[in-house]
């Protein structure tokens with residue numbers, strides 16, 4: 104029925120990007136633009152004793168040096184109770200306290216970036232430092248239970264854990280740790296603030312134009328109607344741009360104070376601390392099973408760090424709660440406070456770290472049982488959600504496992520560690536299960552057919568480089584009967600119909616039904632106009648015989664009876680027609696449990712002497728709802744797998760235990776995979792529509808790609824080398840020394 108849905112259409116914004124025409128937040132031209140530079144703390148705890156701005160203020164071109172001494176006082180100390188996320192504590196120069204190293208303590212504005220940078224270096228700051236809490240193990244004794252992390256239950260318990268433990272004859276009991284990580288999108292955070300009387304326009308690199316508008320308005324005590332956020336292109340977000348951080352508000356404050364538009368782009372080292380990151384996690388897994396592999400009990404206790412000023416929890420136990428049909432289970436989350444910046448959502452927050460621990464522990468169990476790791480998963484396959492006691496909306500994980508095993512050649516695996524070898528190269532095969540919730544929120548869209556027969560469709564959603572422009576153009580094209588090249592899709596502007604944050608992998612599931620419904624409605628108006636129009640060739644034909652295809656209103660049964668869209672509108676006076684729709688989920692979440700699924704298989708090559716690890720091949724097979732575009736979908740999943748290689752083998756931010764600075768706060772020493780680190784990626788998507796999520800059956804696929812793969816790589820390293828590394832990243836020293 105549909106022609107465009109699923110089609111591997113090239114990115115509609117591709118040409119703009121490769122020609123440099125796509126404008127990112129820091130690239131908008133503005134007359135009288137001034138440049139801001141952020142100054143950050145060099146201690147992790149204490150207060151500013153003195154801050155001498157006298158020299159900096161008199162340097163050439165300097166327009167403003169804003170510190171806690173002269174910053175305008177904000178309502179409620181800059182902490183409105185309702186600014187999202189709830190309880191957000193921004194550093195807005197309202198007092199002299201320091202809670203972490205690299206915390207914003209001043210903003211300097213000048214006529215040029217060079218002048219601002221120079222003046223920022225001339226600030227003379229002294230501190231009253233106190234000993235910071237930086238040792239996780241030490242601070243763990245004071246851990247506390249967070250209140251409803253990400254709206255989920257902090258702890259869960261089902262069945263009788265102790266009885267289940269006693270019923271098992273084989274047991275795994277192990278502790279897994281993951282390091283702090285930072286998002287490092289190619290485009291650093293950047294904001295440009297422009298005031299026009301009481302009205303503020305922000306060009307901001309954000310995953311949520313509406314959320315940023317609300318947060319900034321509430322923090323500054325303004326009406327959201329007076330704030331507009333524009334973000335047509337984002338150079339990667341991955342969660343750090345999912346909420347507005349201090350620099351966004353500081354930029355607006357600086358623009359107000361100077362009476363000039365101000366641009367503030369973070370320097371790469373400033374991406375480590377003030378804008379979130381993945382926290383350190385320490386997870387204990389206990390799994391008990393019968394001799395045949397049937398799970399009898401499972402326990403998952405997760406500790407992760409937060410800052411001193413906010414509770415933010417890496418929800419590591421979410422996957423454990425729903426993945427396997429284990430009757431007796433306990434899960435807990437606890438928070439450890441450190442003098443570091445508040446952590447935040449980082450691609451599949453909780454699912455990445457949690458699925459690594461769970462799927463590693465399952466692998467360990469498979470060796471204890473002398474059972475194939477895949478067979479162990481199938482033995483405990485959850486036919487329904489074991490925690491929520493609901494049927495799945497749709498689950499084709501079994502098919503993911505079987506297709507993946509076949510493509511990957513899982514059957515060539517010999518069970519013993521170190522049993523596969525090619526000369527001095529140890530070959531290892533490992534697998535892991537991928538999953539991520541299939542989320543959907545309320546979203547609105549507007550569709551307008553223009554007098555020339557083209558269409559403009561808009562929604563206040565975002566494109567983080569993921570393909571939103573492209574797939575929404577396809578959905579619109581399909582519903583309107585207008586070719587994609589004749590449709591302009593607009594997004595990234597808070598003045599457009601409201602859509603949710605592009606986080607939680609929800610944009611496709613939320614926005615595509617709104618786009619489709621708005622387009623359906625306006626096409627209905629167009630058809631009604633044509634049918635009632637005596638001048639139209641389609642006048643009077645049966646309504647169910649009418650279709651719109653490739654820009655023509657036409658008869659289905661007789662393709663020669665047709666009328667160009669532009670002609671229909673011209674005869675009616677040449678005015679555009681439009682429809683605006685808001686869509687939201689119904690009660691399906693009460694009835695079904697919504698998740699996406701995948702099976703990941705990895706082959707690694709480990710040097711027998713040196714422990715160097717190479718990922719030779721990864722096969723990932725995914726069940727992520729109906730494909731809107733197989734090309735952008737595969738690209739996104741490949742990106743997730745590359746992230747997984749990074750998390751498994753390379754990434755980790757190193758915290759200086761004395762000063763609380765991140766030692767590798769740059770792209771030379773914060774290692775992410777380069778092309779040479781990525782072997783063959785074989786990504787397959789099962790085109791299985793989810794019958795309950797929305798009218799298209801389409802789910803988001805932003806985050807599932809990084810889940811499961813980290814464990815698959817670690818498990819392959821164990822199979823190759825016989826060394827089980829329980830502390831990420833799995834590096835050669837740990838393997839060679841193991």
Ligand code: MOS
Nearest residue numbers: 342449450606607
């Ligand atoms: Mo995602 S970590 O919700 O951007």
